């Protein structure tokens with residue numbers, strides 16, 4: 001724990017993992033009642049006033065009984081050694097830096113971030129400006145080799161936050177697209193991610209080109225960049241030698257790494273299967289796939305969909321029942337992007353198994369989904385997938401799946417009923 005000059009609040013590793021419960025919550029950005037987005041981008045060195053922090057909209061000490069607000073944090077950096085590939089890696093540091101403030105809890109990333117500020121720290125005079133101060137200081141301190149100048153813009157007005165969201169979405173798409181065309185077979189190294197160990201001490205994700213991070217924030221290229229910036233950080237190379245089962249996605253090299261890094265809590269998992277020892281799920285996954293036994297298929301629940309799903313639970317309840325180091329056959333967390341990757345559930349039939357997903361998710365991934373199913377030779381699959389308008393129980397969607405002759409119905413049984 002340390003006191004930082006110009007930042008009169010307790011800060012240190014000890015506070016990572018601190019939860020801000022409702023009775024001590026002063027304000028929440030993001031989460032269920034508002035949007036929060038964070039974006040780190042490179043600017044010209046002459047365009048940045050180092051250390052400048054600009055706030056547009058209310059700061060938290062201007063709030064009149066509001067418990068939720070939208071928020072956009074835009075960090076502009078410049079430096080001779082800065083590269084575009086470093087942007088997602090540096091952006092992800094927001095999570096680590098803010099979680100080390102006592103009385104502040106940060107979860108998620110990109111346009112799915114959430115920030116909670118406690119009543120206790122607000123009473124001590126904490127404001128959004130302090131968010132800017134600590135981000136500036138720590139990014140400078142930790143990445144002095146790369147960053148020469150930083151300025152931070154913070155927005156809490158609905159319209160400005162929406163504008164930033166619209167501006168940054170194509171950037172996220174571009175970042176994800178860098179991985180297109182790479183296959184798991186052509187490389188001999190995957191990467192670990194242990195960022196979530198601040199909240200779940202034994203959690204470890206394995207990220208491959210075709211199994212992007214379950215939270216949607218990192219892909220294989222980001223992990224590679226992260227390791228090159230900080231070899232002792234949360235993303236380390238995993239040599240995928242000694243294959244055990246290539247269909248399921250299991251290698252002895254990966255097993256050894258997982259076992260060591262989870263302190264023996266997780267012995268092994270498979271990268272490409274939902275039925276056979278899937279990778280453990282944490283609470284910050286973008287989506288979770290769930291087996292629907294009656295439909296012989298898979299539904300996808302998305303973080304932004306709060307309604308009921310055909311498995312009889314909403315997203316939050318599914319996550320509450322599956323997160324941790326639990327062995328959860330039939331449940332697998334993943335990113336939105338992963339749905340259209342070639343290895344998505346490839347051991348269990350892949351994309352053809354999808355029988356239900358929320359309508360907005362269908363719309364969100366439509367173009368990429370269409371390309372993927374075209375390649376798989378099932379062009380009209382998109383229209384054969386049910387959504388909440390079709391039904392929110394297996395019994396309600398099954399007649400629709402039969403009427404459209406959904407391919408899952410004639411595939412090998414997922415479960416022997």
Ligand code: SF4
Nearest residue numbers: 193195196205213215
């Ligand atoms: S969910 Fe996995 S990939 Fe995403 S930040 Fe957490 S540990 Fe890393």
